Amino acid sequence: MTDRITSPFGARSTARDVVKGHDLSGQTMIVTGGASGLGVETARALAEAGADVTIAVRNAEAGAIAAADINTTAGGRVSVGLLDLSDLPTVAAFASAWGDKPLSALINNAAVMACPQTYTAQDLEMQIGTNHFGHFVLTTLLARALMNGSEADRASRVVSLSSIGHRRSPVNFDDPHYRNRPYDKWESYGQAKTANALFAVGFNQRFADLGVNANSVMPGGIMTPLQRHLPREEMIAMGWIDEAGKINERFKSTEQGAATSVWAAVGLELEEVGGLYLENCAQALPWSQESPFEGVMPYAVDPEAAHRLWALSEETTGVRL
Numbered sequence: 001m002t003d004r005i006t007s008p009f010g011a012r013s014t015a016r017d018v019v020k021g022h023d024l025s026g027q028t029m030i031v032t033g034g035a036s037g038l039g040v041e042t043a044r045a046l047a048e049a050g051a052d053v054t055i056a057v058r059n060a061e062a063g064a065i066a067a068a069d070i071n072t073t074a075g076g077r078v079s080v081g082l083l084d085l086s087d088l089p090t091v092a093a094f095a096s097a098w099g100d101k102p103l104s105a106l107i108n109n110a111a112v113m114a115c116p117q118t119y120t121a122q123d124l125e126m127q128i129g130t131n132h133f134g135h136f137v138l139t140t141l142l143a144r145a146l147m148n149g150s151e152a153d154r155a156s157r158v159v160s161l162s163s164i165g166h167r168r169s170p171v172n173f174d175d176p177h178y179r180n181r182p183y184d185k186w187e188s189y190g191q192a193k194t195a196n197a198l199f200a201v202g203f204n205q206r207f208a209d210l211g212v213n214a215n216s217v218m219p220g221g222i223m224t225p226l227q228r229h230l231p232r233e234e235m236i237a238m239g240w241i242d243e244a245g246k247i248n249e250r251f252k253s254t255e256q257g258a259a260t261s262v263w264a265a266v267g268l269e270l271e272e273v274g275g276l277y278l279e280n281c282a283q284a285l286p287w288s289q290e291s292p293f294e295g296v297m298p299y300a301v302d303p304e305a306a307h308r309l310w311a312l313s314e315e316t317t318g319v320r321l
Contacts, residue, residue, distance in 0.1 A: 007269050009281035011220065015045035015258035018281065022266050024051035028103055028149065029265065030142075031055050032083060032135070033110025035062040038161075038219055040070065041258035042107055046265065047074035051104070056083035056094060056138075085110055085134025087121040088317060095141035102149035103142060105265040107159040108135040108196070117183040124316065125177040127188045132195035135160065136313045139203060140321065143212070150211030155272055158214035159264040160200040162277065162300070164221075166193035167287055170299040173308055194300045197277050199313075201306035204274030206321065213274035215264050216300075218284065219257040221250060221293070250293065277301055 009018055029046050033039040034055025047053045047070055055078060057063035063080035070078045081097070084090045111131045120129035139146075139158055149156040168190025175181050176191065200216040207214070236243060263281045264270060277284045277296040287295030299305055314320045 004283050004285075005269050005273060005276065006282040007263060007267055009259060009263060011252070011280040012256055013259045013281055014253075014255040015041050015262040016048070016255065018259050018262045019045045019049040019266060022049045024049040024104075024266065027051045027105070028101070029053050029105040029107065030081075030098075030103065031107045031109055032085065032138070033057065035059060035066045038254055038258045038261065039107075039109045040066050041254045042109060042261045042265075043078055044070045044074065045258060045262050046105075047071075047077040049266075051077065053078045054081050055079075056081045056110070058082070058084045083110075083138070085138070086126065086130045088134065088137050089121075091134055091137045092141060092319075095138060098142060098145055100144045100148055103145040103156060104149040104154075105157045105159065106139060106142060106146060107161075107261055107265060108139065109159075109161050109261065110135075111161065111192075113165075114185040114189050116185070117178065117188075119177075123177075125183075125188060127185075127192040128171075128176055128195055131192040132199060132309075133313060133317055135196070136199060137317050137319050139199075140319050143207065143321070146207070146212045147210050155208075156212045157265055157270075158200065158203055158212060159261055160196045160203075160214060160216040161261065162197040162200075162216040162218055163189075163193040164218055164279075164293055164295075165190050166197055166300050167292075167297050170194050170297075171198065171305065171309055173312060176312070194297075195309060197296070197300040198302070198306040198309045200277075201275045201301055201303060202310040205303065205306065206310075208272075208274050213270070213272060215270065215274055215276045215278055217260045217264050218277065218279035218294075218296075219260055220252040220279070275301070 035057040067078040146156040197216040200214040203214040284296040
C-alpha cells in the first residue's frame, strides 16, 4: 500500500492520548450510543478537549447519568438527545430537532451485535436495520448541518464504526433482511459492519467536495455492553474470556477502543481525507490470513458496492439527497 496514512498513535493509545493538544472549542459533535462503552469514552475525550457534545441515546436515564459523569471533568459541555436507530421516525425527529445548526463531527458509534433474529419498527433485520439504515437516515438528514459545520481550513467529519467482524460477510443485496435464507447472527453482524464501511465510502463520494469527509473505524476487540446477547459459554469458546472470566489480552480497554474514533474525528493526518477504513489510529492494511484480527476486506471499501448500497438505502428508507 503506497502513501498509507498513519499517526503517532497505535493500538494501545487512548482517546485522551489522541486528543491531547487539540483545542476543540467552538466545535459541535454528536456521538450515537454515547451512554455506555466506547461512546462514553469518545464523548468524554472530545468534550474534555473543548467540544460541545450531544450523546444520542435510546435510554434517557442512562444518557443523563453518562452526561453527568462526563460533565464532572468536561465543564458541562455534554448534553443528551433521544435517538432510537431501530425506529426511523424517531431518527428523523432527532435530525429535525437539530436542524441546520453547524455540526463539526458525527460519530456513528451505536450498534447491536449478534442478536437473535428480530426486526425493527420498519420490518428491517435488526442488525443492518439499526447499524446501517438507522445511521444512513441520521447522517443524510444531518448532511446540511455537517456542511454548515465545515470551515475554510477544516472539513466536517463523519465517523462510521465498522468492525473486523465485517470479514464474515459482504452485503447480500439480494436478501439483506433474511427473508429467504436462514438467519446467522454472525453473518448478519458481518453484513451490517460491511455496510458501515461502505457507507463511509459512499458518503465521502458525495460530500467530500462539499466540505464533509467520512471514514470508517475498526475500534478493536473491547468488552462493552455490545456483548449483551452473547452467552458466557460462547465467549469462552471464541477465546474472548477464559473459564475464570479473564479477558483475552488481545482485547483493548474502552479508552483504547475509543482512540481510533477520536483520531478519525480530529486527527490532522486525515484533513480532507475520506473513504478509508481505519484501525489502531492508522489506515488499515488489506486483510490476510496471517493477521486475521486486523485489516480490511476489499469488498468493504469497494466504490461500486458503496454505490449499490446507497441506492438500496434510499429505496429502503425513502430518504434521498
